[in-house]
Amino acid sequence: MRRILFLIAGIGLSLTQHAQQKNFSTKDHGFVHSASKQYEWPTDPKVLKKLDEWQDRKFGIMFHWGVYSVPGISESWALCSEDKFTARRKRIRPGTTYGDFKKWYWGLADSFNPTKFEPSEWASIMKDAGFKYLIFTTKHHDGFCMFDSKYTDYNIAKGPYKDGKYSNVAYHLFDAFRQEGFMIGAYFSKPDWHCEDYWDPYLSTPTRNPNYDIKKYPEKWAKYQQYTANQIDELMSNYGSIDILWLDGGWVRKPQQSIKLDEIVDNARKKQPGLIVADRTVPGRNENYQTPELTIPKTQLNHPWESCITISNSWGWNPKPKLKSAAWVINTLAEVTAKGGCLALNVGPTGEGVIEEEVIKCLKTIGAWLKKNGTAIYATRPTPNYHSGNVWFTANKDKKTLYAIYTLPEGEDLPSTIEWEGNEPTGKMTLLQNGARVKYTCENGKVTVTLPKDLKKEALAFSFKVKQQ
Numbered sequence: 001m002r003r004i005l006f007l008i009a010g011i012g013l014s015l016t017q018h019a020q021q022k023n024f025s026t027k028d029h030g031f032v033h034s035a036s037k038q039y040e041w042p043t044d045p046k047v048l049k050k051l052d053e054w055q056d057r058k059f060g061i062m063f064h065w066g067v068y069s070v071p072g073i074s075e076s077w078a079l080c081s082e083d084k085f086t087a088r089r090k091r092i093r094p095g096t097t098y099g100d101f102k103k104w105y106w107g108l109a110d111s112f113n114p115t116k117f118e119p120s121e122w123a124s125i126m127k128d129a130g131f132k133y134l135i136f137t138t139k140h141h142d143g144f145c146m147f148d149s150k151y152t153d154y155n156i157a158k159g160p161y162k163d164g165k166y167s168n169v170a171y172h173l174f175d176a177f178r179q180e181g182f183m184i185g186a187y188f189s190k191p192d193w194h195c196e197d198y199w200d201p202y203l204s205t206p207t208r209n210p211n212y213d214i215k216k217y218p219e220k221w222a223k224y225q226q227y228t229a230n231q232i233d234e235l236m237s238n239y240g241s242i243d244i245l246w247l248d249g250g251w252v253r254k255p256q257q258s259i260k261l262d263e264i265v266d267n268a269r270k271k272q273p274g275l276i277v278a279d280r281t282v283p284g285r286n287e288n289y290q291t292p293e294l295t296i297p298k299t300q301l302n303h304p305w306e307s308c309i310t311i312s313n314s315w316g317w318n319p320k321p322k323l324k325s326a327a328w329v330i331n332t333l334a335e336v337t338a339k340g341g342c343l344a345l346n347v348g349p350t351g352e353g354v355i356e357e358e359v360i361k362c363l364k365t366i367g368a369w370l371k372k373n374g375t376a377i378y379a380t381r382p383t384p385n386y387h388s389g390n391v392w393f394t395a396n397k398d399k400k401t402l403y404a405i406y407t408l409p410e411g412e413d414l415p416s417t418i419e420w421e422g423n424e425p426t427g428k429m430t431l432l433q434n435g436a437r438v439k440y441t442c443e444n445g446k447v448t449v450t451l452p453k454d455l456k457k458e459a460l461a462f463s464f465k466v467k468q469q
């Protein structure tokens with residue numbers, strides 16, 4: 001009987017997981033969180049307004065930067081003793097015991113001294129690359145704060161960088177990016193493995209969860225709630241205007257691990273009116289946009305969402321990065337935009353505070369493309385017929401002009417003609433790359449565009465008015 005019950009429960013679980021995931025296609029790098037399909041529209045008009053503004057921005061730069069950037073290992077996870085992460089730990093420091101590993105990892109803070117960090121340089125590189133908003137890891141699961149929190153000394157302004165020019169890193173980073181017109185997002189991990197009210201150091205830490213029974217020790221858990229509330233309040237009070245609070249660690253949620261987030265968010269919005277909150281993978285009032293990770297939804301979605309995708313093969317910096325190409329990023333941005341989302345592209349700066357040349361080179365190519373073709377991306381809205389073969393469509397907000405983006409497959413040459421079904425143009429069609437008028441024909445719902453000779457080998461965007469049906 002018990003076996004049958006287990007079996008039924010198992011089938012139930014895998015069906016739910018399947019239902020949650022079927023809207024998202026999975027790319028094959030890294031591990032994946034899927035976002036759920038349920039979405040609750042915010043009711044606060046200020047939040048709605050900010051969301052709309054954020055949806056105009058389309059392209060965000062995300063940084064994962066913390067103690068893990070010093071040796072170039074994966075962020076936080078090797079600290080966790082769940083099966084799949086112990087293998088990772090063994091790769092990082094073979095032959096060490098768990099206790100030794102943790103000591104080594106926490107101790108990385110003692111050699112984190114990013115003397116080459118220049119926030120305004122980062123901001124100008126990212127502006128040139130066409131990014132319009134920022135998401136920065138103020139604290140990852142390992143609990144190390146990239147801001148000068150008065151509630152813990154485990155922070156960047158207390159270690160070797162304490163006398164550094166920008167020792168309160170998050171403050172200076174936000175400030176520099178704000179000056180370049182970026183919207184500002186604070187990534188903040190709800191779980192904190194360094195805090196003794198989350199992981200009690202006197203007990204073993206077999207999973208990502210608190211390692212004590214929070215029902216049995218409610219005062220201890222209340223302290224954790226307070227610690228979290230205090231730190232978020234610091235970020236909301238002392239760091240200028242913040243647009244997005246990006247909360248990671250979706251397992252910290254009601255009812256099992258309530259941190260009284262509703263209260264935290266209400267307080268945060270008193271200081272930051274209209275704040276967008278992305279309580280990842282927790283459908284409801286605090287997930288103002290969804291965040292499929294390393295994936296793109298299979299279809300267009302008509303609520304706010306953002307894919308977060310790494311430019312290399314890890315979130316933090318690693319010594320042997322496998323970079324995606326600029327063409328891959330541009331094609332992905334076109335697809336994400338046509339499906340109604342935003343793209344947060346993640347870059348991992350080095351422990352010294354450097355964004356590597358190879359990365360900058362790739363970003364420059366993206367930026368150059370966006371300078372010419374950005375009107376097909378920024379401030380557009382999705383259009384119902386959004387896809388035909390390699391062509392993705394977006395619409396001007398007034399819905400009168402459509403954009404067709406031909407995503408040239410990597411390594412291929414441009415064809416002499418491009419075809420798509422539907423979205424029949426009327427009048428003049430312009431190629432954004434050089435502003436030239438291009439010739440096209442329409443026949444039985446099929447549009448054929450003749451490409452001028454000698455075009456640059458890259459994704460092409462066209463603008464045109466659509467024939468009213």
Ligand code: GLC
Pocket residue numbers: 033064075076248249293308315
């Ligand atoms: C996941 C991981 C985390 C990473 C984040 C970025 O939630 O837990 O390590 O920071 O994705 O999207």
